[in-house]
Amino acid sequence: MRRSPIPSAAAPAPRSTPAETRRAIWNTIRGSSGNLVEWYDVYVYTVFATYFEAQFFDQSDKNSTIYVYAIFAVTFVTRPIGSWFFGRFADRRGRRAALTVSVSLMAACSLVIALVPGRSSIGVAAPVILILSRLVQGFATGGEYGTSATYMSEAATRERRGFFSSFQYVTLVGGHVLAQFTLLIILTVLPTEQVYEFGWRIAFAIGALAAVVVFWLRRTMDESLSPEQLEAVRSGRDGGAGSVRELLTHYWRPLLLCFMITLGGTVAFYTYSVNAPAIVKAAYGSQALAATWINLAGLIFLMLLQPIGGLISDRVGRRPLLLWFGIGGLFYTYVLITYLPETRTPWASFLLVAVGYVILTGYTSINALVKSELFPAHIRALGVGVGYALANSMFGGTAPLVYQALKARDQVPLFIAYVTVCIAVSLAVYVFFLKNKAETHLDREQGAAFG
DSSP: OOOOOOOOOOOOOOOOOOOHHHHHHHHHHHHHHHHHHHHHHHHHHTHHHHHOOOOOOOOOOOOHHHHHHHHHGGGGHHHHHHHHHHHHOOOHHHHHHHHHHHHHHHHHHHHHHOOOOOOOHTTTTTHHHHHHHHHHHHHHHHHHHHHHHHHHHHHGGGGHHHHHTTHHHHHHHHHHHHHHHHHHHHHSSSSSSHHIIIIIIHHHHHHHHHHHHHHHHHHOOOOSSSSHOOOOOTTTTTTTTTTTHHHHSSSHHHHHHHHHHHHHHHHHHHIIIIIIHHHHHHHHTOOOHHHHHHHHHHHHHHHHHHHHHHHHHHHOSSSSHHHHHOOOOOHHHHHHHGGGGOOOOOHHHHHHHHHHHHHHHHEEEEEEEEHTSOOGGGHHHHHHHHHHOOOOOIIIHHHHHHHHHHHHHHHHHHHHHHHHHHHHHHHHHHHHHHHTTTTHHHHHHHEEEEE
């Protein structure tokens, strides 16, 4: 079904009523809670990698650490597939249904990882099961990002889209915080030897059990697609909804733009929020608790920055924040990766990480909304999901592996150059292809965000 252009919004719509704001708050809570659990399940892997590595790989193999991070990277292969499947599902069946299925898949795989016997018991089957479980989790995560970004943007009030949609990254980072906090508690309660033996399994089991609550919450949240849109799909009148052909034929430009916006941001995100904590952990060696506290404090700081970034964007527009990230990341990546491994003072380590997170917030707080604004409702979840997943799989998810591989060869400067170039590419897009406070598809559907 070929669509005629949607007419531009006329005069700015009146401000949202208290009832609309309350509904947006509750839908944001219910939608983001699932996001929290899903991303906890993603990050609990990297946080506990050091402790379960010996359960799946031969410790005498000097490449075992690279294997662990390679499994983290390989899960990004299935993200584009998940983004296609769940994007189409969400655009045709509704956002709520897609989000409920994705969190269920993620939880089931976490339970499998928590229960699978180690290499000493079942041999090579142990790492095979681990890889398969993570591949399915990558599939679920691919669907989670695009659909949750879409839902959070659509469920927000017009004049607070930046603020409400920022909670996608509040909970995305919150998942990492929760994983770090879980590690802290387990290290406090159990001797280190028991953490290596079985303590890490508790962390994966927590993610599986939390999904039971989230499953109920997501079933009770409002659907952001209108009944008319869903009925048009069911009756066959809207054959273009969630269609890859529709996306590639009529919306390839916003898809490419979505990819380029994501490229530098996703590389920076994984460098600053995954590599940096790993660097801190390695720098402090046996002082595992000190390293965990530094990482936990840094990630909490990053989490709290997201609504601030969203609120700022509701006043000044989205583009200034992206420019802040691009210019800052262009210069700061060298500082972070060069000096963080040499720092042994907790406050100095925290400060280095915190400055990076202030810069990163320019991207993370609003990127979901910026990408959601590129597409109309009938193709939004698919477009956002595929654009993000392709960039994330090719560049972001591989960043921890690339860093570990280059570090093993004493070629860390090459990694710094790689991250800097990726950020520079996205910065060029922010400068030349984005307009500040320009009318978007969400404005046409729901009213103007800026008066």
